[in-house]
Amino acid sequence: MSEKEVKNLEEIFEARIARDEKIEPKDWMPEKYRKTHIRQISQHAHSEIVGMLPEGNWISRAPSLRRKVALLAKVQDEAGHGLYLYSACETLGISRNELYEQLHSGKAKYSSIFNYPTVTWADMGAIGWLVDGAAIINQVPLCSTSYGPYARAMIRVCKEESFHQRQGFEIMLKLANGTPEQKDMAQDALNRWWWPSLMMLGPTDAESVHTAQSMKWKLKRKTNDELRQQFIDQTVPQADLLGLTIPDPDLKWNEETGHYDFGEIDWDEFWQVVKGYGPSNKKRMKDRVGAWEEGTWVRDAAMAYAEKKEKRKNDIKRAI
Amino acid sequence: MSQNNWPLWEVFVRSKNGLEHRHFGSLHAADAEMALENARDVYTRRSEGVSIWVVESSNITASNPENNGELFEPAADKVYRHPTFYDLPDEVKHM
Secondary structure, three states, X not given: OOHHHHHHHHHHHHHHHHOOOOEXXXXXXXXXXXXXXXXXXXXXXXXXXHHHHHHXXXXXXXXXXXXXXXXXXHHHHHHHHHHHHHHHHHOOOOOHHHHHHHHHOOOOOOOHHHHOOOOOOHHHHHHHHHHHHHHHHHHHHHHHOOEHHHHHHHHHHHHHHHHHHHXXXXXXXXXXXXXXXHHHHHHHHHHHHHHHHHHHOOOOOOOOOOHHHHHHOOOOOOOHHHHHHHHHHHHHHHHHHHOOOOOOOOOEEEOOOOEEEOOOOOHHHHHHHHHHHOXXXXXXXXXXXXXXXXXXXXXXXXXXXHHHHHHHHHHHHHHO | OOXXXXXXXXXXXXXXXXXXXXXXXXXXXXXXXXXXXXXXXXXXOOOOOOEEEEEEHHHOOOOOHXXXXXXXXXXXXXXXXXXXXXXXXXXXXXX
């Protein structure tokens, strides 16, 4: 195809998206669209899969059966969300194995929030309330993104996600109204998860390299800073309701803007964690790669069994 | 690493009797039986279905959007296939 023809196709393509038409897997798309989507959807899928690890840590130690079934169901949902997203990503012409390979080799990223350790039961509450809360704010606009398979996966994810946040808030509520030790535990979890949750919404607009293009393709509908402000504005009253203090001395309501002002985010910490130097990066990757490698024989055995069954079926057919 | 990759399957779910099976997504599985079991866990955790079909993705033949013109455009100028093409006096009821 000549350069002019490609340019023409690109214009038609951009116009379709501007008209809110969806792009489906077999449609022509610019190479950059395909690559950007593979990067974002796979990062999203990897985050769901790695996100199971910090919570999996607490399934066997949940304080009651009620908490245990809820946490199990939540972690199972995350596995499901990872699978919906991997499937959506594969429609762009990349194989599941390539995607895993990119995660395991460190080439692909996942949300940096999962590189923090979960040291007390209250962390299950804080993760559901704050981390899933921030994730929902990020994800809801994606239900109307331009790439059909991604939008459809996100609709399912969002439908299932709201229970995650509610179960987290319920854990926090119970602890905050419990013994002084339990309340301290909830406050400690809020102290540790607050700032990483704000970072989760991504670098500031000034630092964010993909924003303009992503807005055009409807991979993004609001900027990182807008999403962060929305998250803060909706979360502060919830912390008040819990009787817990958000660990930011500069946090205060601004009558003029109608939003909360907040303190400086430690972006050095964010970039350190993104680059692999967070408290749990090594452990997460070791666990993930370990699970994949130790499962090799299971995957091989299942395939060998499937082939044997198929052969037997064909032998019987031939004998008749 | 293993060279045995589980093939891709497309999953169709009937959400309740009286409705058709609808495409829900896809998954990897070693064989049809495992594809059904995995589809149950991945796509019907909240009573989304009463029946599941799985079909290996490689068995699906899809039309190419590049041929959309010749495939679908001829229908556009056949207005006589629609009831509104026919002029009838207002006195005619129930037709």
